[in-house]
Amino acid sequence: MADKNTKGPKPGNLELERGISELRADIEIIEKNHSLYDEKNFSSRADVIDDLEFHIIERIDGFSQNLCHALELADLKRDAERIKLQLEKINIDLFGRLRAKIQMGGCRRAAFRDMIEEFVGDSLKESANQATIGYDNLDVFMDGLFPIATLPEETRAREPEMVFYQKTPARIIFELVDKANFSKGDVFYDLGSGLGQVGILVNLLSGFTTKGIEFEPAYCNYAKAYARQLNLPDVQFINADAREADYSDGTVFFMYTPFEGRMLDDVLKKLQIASKGREIWLFTYGPCSFQVGKQSWLKCEKPEEITIYGLAMFSNKIIK
Ligand SMILES: C[S@@+](CC[C@H](N)C(=O)[O-])C[C@H]1O[C@@H](n2cnc3c(N)ncnc32)[C@H](O)[C@@H]1O
Known part of the structure; x- marks a missing residue:
């Protein structure tokens, strides 16, 4: 060229x-x-x-x-x-x-992944082999498959520690589903779920129930309408502040740095209490991974590998 x-x-x-x-x-x-x-x-x-x-x-x-x-x-x-x-x-x-x-109810779990691999398998392989930063052709594909006409306008003022909407790169969600090893009864939560792509993708890839907690009503309504339009009854979105939501049925959690500082500590405290006596997994992406890494009740799979650009995986299964 x-x-x-x-x-x-x-x-x-x-x-x-x-x-x-x-x-x-x-x-x-x-x-x-x-x-x-x-x-x-x-x-x-x-x-x-x-x-x-x-x-x-x-x-x-x-x-x-x-x-x-x-x-x-x-x-x-x-x-x-x-x-x-x-x-x-x-x-x-x-x-x-x-x-x-x-x-129509097709393209679920393995069939959904096969379909993605058929069209953007090269991108999936590439991002699995090297530490990619930002978005890639897998995101271009997802943007085409699940297009967002216009970003809904925010209707509530965000508190200073709340992070604005930005979506998780799709390869991070694929990696999460691979590592989460979902089993019977698991319920996945995206804390700060924005327009809902994480919950939708995790459900399509795993078949498990997913729930999103989102502070902004306009984002939450958008996500609900999208899941309904795609005929995904096991994908739910709840308009709530993550500090006040009920996580008692959650087993696998995800956060793409939805909040910082004290607010993040408060939500982690809530999660610690909600998970007492049972095993949970927490996946994080972005700068919040470092703060989550300081929690003594959570164990990181590979603490030395925590970066802003990669998925970090924590569990409470060792420390109860
Ligand atoms: C970085 S975006 C992540 C969006 C989504 N997880 C994704 O990857 O597509 C953070 C989201 O968290 C939401 N948020 C911020 N503070 C929140 C809180 N206290 N409770 C619930 N949602 C919150 C924001 O409105 C925003 O949509």
């Missing part, structure tokens, strides 16, 4: 002509790559859509002040946009079909 740097001073004529021929070559390479039109090749298609949008079309726009090549640039832009739309249409059709299957 050609140099993707779209920034910098206004190009001279020679530089502009070279840029245009590089763009034309890039677009031709994409158009001739028939494998992108095979719906199974989701990751390559996602990379190319990203490339078209953020490098090729942006670069064309950057050149467009130059009137001598206006027609040529307009043609190139039309081609790039046409190909991008064709590739996006493949994804839209694919996601519509897969969502309908889920709504």
